[in-house]
Amino acid sequence: MGRAWVSRKQLKNYGMLGMNCRNVDFINRYNDRKLFPLVDNKLQTKLLAQEYGVPTPLLRFVVREQHEISHIEQEFAGLEHFALKPAKGSGGKGIMVITGRHGDQFVRSSGAEISVSDIRRHMSNILAGLYSLGGSPDVAIVEDLIAFDECFSGYSHEGVPDIRIIVFKGYPVMAMLRLSTHASDGKANLHQGAVGVGLALDTGRCLYAAQFGRPVSMHPDTGQALGDIHIEGWRDILLLASQCYDMTGLGYIGTDIVLDRLQGPQLLELNARPGLAIQIANGRGLLPRLRHIEGLTSNRRFRSEHRVDYAMRQFAEPEKNPPQVGAQVA
Amino acid sequence: MNQKRGFFAILVLLALGGVILAIARHVDTGTPFLPGQEKSVWLVEARIDFDADGGAVTASLALPEDQLPGYQLVAEQAASPGYGFAILTERRSRRAEWTRREASGEQSLYYSAQLVESENRDDNHANDPPVDRSRIVYWDEARELAARDLLKVARERSSSPQSLTRELIKLLDSAASQNAALLRSGAEQRSDLLMHLLERADIATRSVKGLYLEDARRRQTLSRLVEFYTGSEWLLVDPRTGAVGLPADFLVWTRGRASVLDVIGGAKSRVQFSMIRQTIPATQLARASTGEGLFSRLGVQRLPIEEQSMFKLLLLLPLGAAVVVFMRVIIGLQTSGTFMPVLIALAFLQTSLVAGLVSFVLIVAAGLALRSYLSRLNLLLVARIATLIVLVVFLISAFSIIGYQLGFSTGMTITFFPMIIIAWTIERMSILWEEDGSSEVIKQGGGSLLVAVFAYLLMENPLLVHLSFNFPELNLVLLASILAMGQYTGYKLSELWRFRAMDDL
Numbered sequence: 001m002g003r004a005w006v007s008r009k010q011l012k013n014y015g016m017l018g019m020n021c022r023n024v025d026f027i028n029r030y031n032d033r034k035l036f037p038l039v040d041n042k043l044q045t046k047l048l049a050q051e052y053g054v055p056t057p058l059l060r061f062v063v064r065e066q067h068e069i070s071h072i073e074q075e076f077a078g079l080e081h082f083a084l085k086p087a088k089g090s091g092g093k094g095i096m097v098i099t100g101r102h103g104d105q106f107v108r109s110s111g112a113e114i115s116v117s118d119i120r121r122h123m124s125n126i127l128a129g130l131y132s133l134g135g136s137p138d139v140a141i142v143e144d145l146i147a148f149d150e151c152f153s154g155y156s157h158e159g160v161p162d163i164r165i166i167v168f169k170g171y172p173v174m175a176m177l178r179l180s181t182h183a184s185d186g187k188a189n190l191h192q193g194a195v196g197v198g199l200a201l202d203t204g205r206c207l208y209a210a211q212f213g214r215p216v217s218m219h220p221d222t223g224q225a226l227g228d229i230h231i232e233g234w235r236d237i238l239l240l241a242s243q244c245y246d247m248t249g250l251g252y253i254g255t256d257i258v259l260d261r262l263q264g265p266q267l268l269e270l271n272a273r274p275g276l277a278i279q280i281a282n283g284r285g286l287l288p289r290l291r292h293i294e295g296l297t298s299n300r301r302f303r304s305e306h307r308v309d310y311a312m313r314q315f316a317e318p319e320k321n322p323p324q325v326g327a328q329v330a
Numbered sequence: 331m332n333q334k335r336g337f338f339a340i341l342v343l344l345a346l347g348g349v350i351l352a353i354a355r356h357v358d359t360g361t362p363f364l365p366g367q368e369k370s371v372w373l374v375e376a377r378i379d380f381d382a383d384g385g386a387v388t389a390s391l392a393l394p395e396d397q398l399p400g401y402q403l404v405a406e407q408a409a410s411p412g413y414g415f416a417i418l419t420e421r422r423s424r425r426a427e428w429t430r431r432e433a434s435g436e437q438s439l440y441y442s443a444q445l446v447e448s449e450n451r452d453d454n455h456a457n458d459p460p461v462d463r464s465r466i467v468y469w470d471e472a473r474e475l476a477a478r479d480l481l482k483v484a485r486e487r488s489s490s491p492q493s494l495t496r497e498l499i500k501l502l503d504s505a506a507s508q509n510a511a512l513l514r515s516g517a518e519q520r521s522d523l524l525m526h527l528l529e530r531a532d533i534a535t536r537s538v539k540g541l542y543l544e545d546a547r548r549r550q551t552l553s554r555l556v557e558f559y560t561g562s563e564w565l566l567v568d569p570r571t572g573a574v575g576l577p578a579d580f581l582v583w584t585r586g587r588a589s590v591l592d593v594i595g596g597a598k599s600r601v602q603f604s605m606i607r608q609t610i611p612a613t614q615l616a617r618a619s620t621g622e623g624l625f626s627r628l629g630v631q632r633l634p635i636e637e638q639s640m641f642k643l644l645l646l647l648p649l650g651a652a653v654v655v656f657m658r659v660i661i662g663l664q665t666s667g668t669f670m671p672v673l674i675a676l677a678f679l680q681t682s683l684v685a686g687l688v689s690f691v692l693i694v695a696a697g698l699a700l701r702s703y704l705s706r707l708n709l710l711l712v713a714r715i716a717t718l719i720v721l722v723v724f725l726i727s728a729f730s731i732i733g734y735q736l737g738f739s740t741g742m743t744i745t746f747f748p749m750i751i752i753a754w755t756i757e758r759m760s761i762l763w764e765e766d767g768s769s770e771v772i773k774q775g776g777g778s779l780l781v782a783v784f785a786y787l788l789m790e791n792p793l794l795v796h797l798s799f800n801f802p803e804l805n806l807v808l809l810a811s812i813l814a815m816g817q818y819t820g821y822k823l824s825e826l827w828r829f830r831a832m833d834d835l
Contacts, residue, residue, distance in 0.1 A: 005826050005827055005830060006826055006829055006830050006832050007826070008821055010832065011826065011829055011832065016832065018819070018820065018825050019822055019825065020818050020820060020822060021819035021821075024817060024818075024819045210831060213830065213831045215831060276828075279829070280829060280831055280832075283831075283832070
């Protein structure tokens, strides 16, 4: 275990991206403020994704007005499982996941059974802006549930594992898999205690894993070794992430992607101010990669395939570097 | 890169400009850079307001004497465009007189005096022989009887004019005595009542009107005290508390029966006082506020004192803002609400640090407890915050009353806290509590308080107060530093801890 502090020089050597640098040099410079609503509103993101042919969980319906809530049962007819979300929520707040029906009751992912009136109250809270930034009025969206890929069984507590990829000027620069834990209460936010698994950009294999800023080698709840993680169809996932740049025009974004058993990778949401914790999960800094991409004579007409292949080549892990977590297990 | 250089040039220009202006002001007006070691100077300003009838106007204001117990008058000015002004001395008392042939509508006249604190607390008039003792006011029979009874009891319990006065004040305050209640119910002020009673006991009295000096007070009125003659000297007594002797920070404005303000040719006249404490030597202050140079014309000192005392606080705000930027950008402290800490720090300036901290934590904690109930009511956000504002007002009144009953007069100063900001803080903290747990609340709340305390310590520093008020252009230097921090892309101090795992690699 290390000390409680790390020197500025060391951080610089590792190329860690700090909050100030992210805000001034990347978000302010590459993210046009007028484009922010495209990603801050999940409904807009979804409609945009459909327009560009980027796969996202199917949108079932949208509730915009308070009076629509009173006869909401008809809308749920034939829907076994679904996710109910506020369009402007952030950090996973206000998301209600229904995994099945039990008579008149709805079964939540936690196993609790709730009635239609509970769902109505939740919707009314969403419309009132309880979960949106600054309490502005919001809309509720209902979309299909992700049929969670078997390859992740045993790696997650309650929530669905998602893949966060930082895309800079259309090039994927760093990726991690976020696994919810008991400590994170089923949420995928690292600061709440989720496990972040750094993924090699060329292969989708586990590089390193951390929880609460400390390295871990297995999932704290299930005991599954994290070193074996290898994401199938990695290039397709990177392609999907890279397309989000063409779709939004935002230069520096975090894309959240989930794997569906039947439909393949799906875009869940985008973030115009992605966090810095991905660096801890990867055990390396973002800055050298960002500066490298910044130095490229970029061409907006490069296709996403070109950019993804370039990133996979450029940011490939050296052969001799064995997976860190595996080494620790042994 | 070129852009960066331009930005840097602007920063340097701003900072240099501020320093050069400050030096120029120093040379021009002689205002020193360090707060004076000398005794502080009080600027007291009387503002007379009245509605002129349209005809000739004469306004006359009683003025303090040159040599006052504890203070010495060094300079005085009157500002009142269109009016003739003179200071008249008659029978040892001074009066200011403003005159004008024709005036109508609302009129404001200003008189300001600069007073230096002096060691000499002797009163020139302490040994004047009592004069003019014939003006006994006659009361109705019931009150006369009550007064006679009260005096009888007081006389029995006392041995000298001092102890008689003390006993009288005690008796007047007693809630049980019907005689006291009857006398208190009259229209007279307490000081007049005491004087009339003492006159009935053959003790000579004088009324004294004066000001309790406190920095940056506005719209004060004169407090009335009473002097009584012991046979050899006059003693001052506070008719409410019974404390004998000249109170600390009390400025005797005028004595005797002469009125404070007479206005002929106007109605609804009144006089109010503002005061401010200066840290620069009186002679230089006089130059700064009356000099003809450009800088003395453009100085804050030229404003009426009422506005000056507001500027004293206002000019400290950039300092607080700079502290917040520094703490958030360089240190990486989390605060709830960006500039809330500055407002809390301003409130601390009024309440003193410990009292302010305790009352702030109490209010927010009580507010959070009430808010946890509100969250069950399913209210809309705006209604919820409005409810919180009402509750915070109730809480503050409750704390003030309880504090007052327990004998803490500091309880009253809670009202200096910006209530709407407190309501928002409670709302934000409570949402934070629900979503991220209590540790996050303590982290952000503690961060806010830490920043507030730090800002307070700087805003209270005598040197910085002196500089910000007398050299407002130095705020340009602060502005440059804030702009510079706005471009800082290095690591925050907190990130050295956050990324500590990188050390293990």
